[in-house]
Amino acid sequence: MTELSLNMDEYLPLRDVVFHTLRRAILTGQLKPGERLMEIHLAQKLGVSRTPVREAIHKLELEGLVTMMPRRGAQVAQISEKGLKDVLEVRRALDAFCAELACERITPKEEEELKKACREFEEAVKIGDPTLIATKDVAFHDIIINSTGNERLISTINNLAEQIYRYRFEYIKDASQRPRLMEEHRTLLDAILNKDSARAGKAARIHIDNQEISILSQIYPEG
Amino acid sequence: MTELSLNMDEYLPLRDVVFHTLRRAILTGQLKPGERLMEIHLAQKLGVSRTPVREAIHKLELEGLVTMMPRRGAQVAQISEKGLKDVLEVRRALDAFCAELACERITPKEEEELKKACREFEEAVKIGDPTLIATKDVAFHDIIINSTGNERLISTINNLAEQIYRYRFEYIKDASQRPRLMEEHRTLLDAILNKDSARAGKAARIHIDNQEISILSQIYPEG
DNA sequence: ATTCTGTATGTTGTATACAATATTCTTTAA
DNA sequence: TTAAAGAATATTGTATACAACATACAGAAT
Numbered sequence: 001m002t003e004l005s006l007n008m009d010e011y012l013p014l015r016d017v018v019f020h021t022l023r024r025a026i027l028t029g030q031l032k033p034g035e036r037l038m039e040i041h042l043a044q045k046l047g048v049s050r051t052p053v054r055e056a057i058h059k060l061e062l063e064g065l066v067t068m069m070p071r072r073g074a075q076v077a078q079i080s081e082k083g084l085k086d087v088l089e090v091r092r093a094l095d096a097f098c099a100e101l102a103c104e105r106i107t108p109k110e111e112e113e114l115k116k117a118c119r120e121f122e123e124a125v126k127i128g129d130p131t132l133i134a135t136k137d138v139a140f141h142d143i144i145i146n147s148t149g150n151e152r153l154i155s156t157i158n159n160l161a162e163q164i165y166r167y168r169f170e171y172i173k174d175a176s177q178r179p180r181l182m183e184e185h186r187t188l189l190d191a192i193l194n195k196d197s198a199r200a201g202k203a204a205r206i207h208i209d210n211q212e213i214s215i216l217s218q219i220y221p222e223g
Numbered sequence: 224m225t226e227l228s229l230n231m232d233e234y235l236p237l238r239d240v241v242f243h244t245l246r247r248a249i250l251t252g253q254l255k256p257g258e259r260l261m262e263i264h265l266a267q268k269l270g271v272s273r274t275p276v277r278e279a280i281h282k283l284e285l286e287g288l289v290t291m292m293p294r295r296g297a298q299v300a301q302i303s304e305k306g307l308k309d310v311l312e313v314r315r316a317l318d319a320f321c322a323e324l325a326c327e328r329i330t331p332k333e334e335e336e337l338k339k340a341c342r343e344f345e346e347a348v349k350i351g352d353p354t355l356i357a358t359k360d361v362a363f364h365d366i367i368i369n370s371t372g373n374e375r376l377i378s379t380i381n382n383l384a385e386q387i388y389r390y391r392f393e394y395i396k397d398a399s400q401r402p403r404l405m406e407e408h409r410t411l412l413d414a415i416l417n418k419d420s421a422r423a424g425k426a427a428r429i430h431i432d433n434q435e436i437s438i439l440s441q442i443y444p445e446g
Numbered sequence: 447a448t449t450c451t452g453t454a455t456g457t458t459g460t461a462t463a464c465a466a467t468a469t470t471c472t473t474t475a476a
Numbered sequence: 477t478t479a480a481a482g483a484a485t486a487t488t489g490t491a492t493a494c495a496a497c498a499t500a501c502a503g504a505a506t
Contacts, residue, residue, distance in 0.1 A: 011467095013293055013489065038457070049491040054458090055281060062285040070236055071458055071497060086375040093320040094313075152309040152386075156379060163375075234497095236459065261487070272461040277488090294467055294488055 014048055018056035021046065026065050026076055027165050037066065037074040064163055081220050084164060085212070091160045092208040098145050098153065099200035102192050106147040111193060114143045118189045122182055130173045137172065140185060144192065167215045177214055184210070237271055241279035244269065249288050249299055250388050260289065260297040287386055304443050307387060308435070314383045315431040321368050321376065322423035325415050329370040334416060337366045341412045345405055353396045360395065363408060367415065390438045400437055407433070 022042070025031040037057055039050045046053070057074050060066040068074045079087075106114070121136040145154055161168075171177065184207045191200035245265070248254040260280055262273045269276070280297045283289040291297045302310075329337070344359040361384075368377055384391075394400060407430045414423035 011293060015489085040457075050458090051490055051492090055278070058278060058281060059285060062282060070234060072499095073458065083375070086373045089373055090317075090376050090379060093316065097316040150309045150312055152306070152383070153313050156313060160375070238459085263487075273488095274460055274462090295469095296488065 014052040015055040015059070018042075018046060018048065018052050019059050022056055022060060023063075023065065026060070027162070029166060031076050033076050033078040033166075035076045037076065039073075063159065079163065079167070081216065084167065084216065084219070087160055087163045088208060088212045088215075091157065091164075092205050092212075094153065094157050094160070095141075095204040095208055096201040098148050098157065099188060099192065099204040100197040101148040101150070101153075102144045103195045103197040103200050105149055106144075106192060110143060110147045114140070114147075114189060114192065117143055118185050121185055125178045125182055128175070130169070133178070134169055134172045137181070144188070164215070167219060168211065170218050171211055171214045174214065174218070177210070180210060237275040238278040238282070241265075241269060241271065241275050242282050245279055245283060246286075246288065249283070250385070252389060254299050256299050256301040256389075258299045260299065262296075286382065302386065302390070304439065307390065307439065307442070310383055310386045311431060311435045311438075314380065314387075315428050315435075317376065317380050317383070318364075318427040318431055319424040321371050321380065322411060322415065322427040323420040324371040324373070324376075325367045326418045326420040326423050328372055329367075329415060333366060333370045337363070337370075337412060337415065340366055341408050344408055348401045348405055351398070353392070356401070357392055357395045360404070367411075387438070390442060391434065393441050394434055394437045397437065397441070400433070403433060 022031070022037070031037070039053045039057070043050045043053045057066060057068070061068050061074065065077050066074045067077050117136065117140040121133070121140050124132040124136040145157055148154070184203060188200060188203040188207065191197075191203055245254070245260070254260070262276050262280070266273045266276045280289060280291075284291050284297065288300050289297045290300045340359065340363040344356070344363050347355040347359040368380055371377070407426060411423060411426040411430065414420075414426055
């Protein structure tokens with residue numbers, strides 16, 4: 001009966017296709033902060049009607065990637081220095097919390113995955129490709145976050161991460177930061193493997209602290 | 224020139240009117256978990272077209288109050304025991320964080336407001352009206368949360384609070400819990416006024432712990 | 447030159463129409 | 477009686493039309 005079970009769940013509403021397209025464009029910087037998003041133009045460009053474009057833009061607004069003024073349309077969200085600090089402050093608290101929970105809840109299988117992810121991150125650093133480094137960095141942290149088993153926590157952190165993705169990538173491109181990044185990952189890995197939640201939490205906090213300093217100094221050199 | 228400055232910013236898109244209407248209906252239990260939300264019916268009931276109803280439903284989905292299946296419509300979100308625990312786990316961490324931050328950042332003016340809110344909560348308990356108690360309870364916590372000055376933190380916590388609003392109200396109606404609630408508020412107030420962040424954080428955590436125990440035992444009496 | 451006003455244009459907000467898919471009910475066959 | 481199939485209905489997804497408002501620009505009055 002299920003020999004040829006081609007997946008019938010592959011349907012994606014157009015609004016979601018548009019949403020993912022625009023989201024990627026924003027996160028990769030193709031659409032720059034402050035740029036206006038006009039429904040008709042985007043609809044024509046993407047070959048759909050205004051309706052799915054509207055719905056996608058609204059979704060992006062609720063995710064915080066787009067800001068809207070009633071009757072004046074939408075634009076790619078600008079993040080202020082204060083906004084960035086606010087996001088990072090919440091992330092620091094939640095990342096530390098994740099690290100502490102991970103000490104209690106991580107499974108042996110996930111421990112192996114985490115070790116592997118740590119190794120692969122270091123290899124990526126050796127290779128030196130920023131995109132690869134960013135990918136492996138995300139993978140490492142995702143294992144920790146997912147090991148908490150708390151879906152609400154996971155989605156909350158992912159939303160925060162999305163807010164600063166654009167700026168974080170600049171941070172990763174700065175090669176001088178990478179040895180420190182590696183060191184911090186190792187400390188965090190070691191603390192989690194030893195179920196030392198105090199040290200794990202502290203390591204996670206320091207990790208974000210350094211990110212914050214670096215990102216802020218790049219975006220707001222005077223501040 | 225500004226003698227007669229009638230407010231021109233009063234315009235609210237219909238989608239937001241519908242959104243607030245539906246949101247309130249869900250939070251107050253008029254629309255019950257699992258109930259289907261059908262665009263045409265709601266549109267007719269509210270005297271608008273499908274478009275603003277659709278947009279309002281999508282907004283509710285992103286806020287987590289509604290779940291959608293593509294091409295099958297939306298229904299009021301059901302929260303599972305796991306989902307409730309997950310929300311409360313994140314809230315506990317963030318509420319504790321807020322309490323700690325409040326110790327550092329609360330202004331003298333906010334301190335007075337907090338004292339007043341604490342008193343008013345106790346008066347509400349004496350009067351015994353659940354709705355009033357709930358309102359004063361929210362007001363007390365809002366002062367603490369707002370005193371952090373971190374907008375992202377504020378909106379994140381408010382979203383979490385919204386998820387459990389329906390169940391929390393049942394908790395407040397349980398009169399046997401109220402003396403404990405008052406005691407916990409006093410402890411939290413005292414810790415913040417004395418800038419004792421460790422104690423404030425601990426008090427916030429205990430506060431949520433008790434909520435969790437009480438809410439869970441009411442919704443899932445066997446669990 | 448500057449400010450105000452009116453008009454033309456562009457954009458969003460809402461309503462509606464049509465298409466595609468889900469659901470329900472009836473009918474038919476075993 | 478039950479199960480399956482098919483038609484009828486309901487509902488969502490998308491496109492388009494129209495109205496309301498915002499913006500930009502040109503011209504007139506000061």
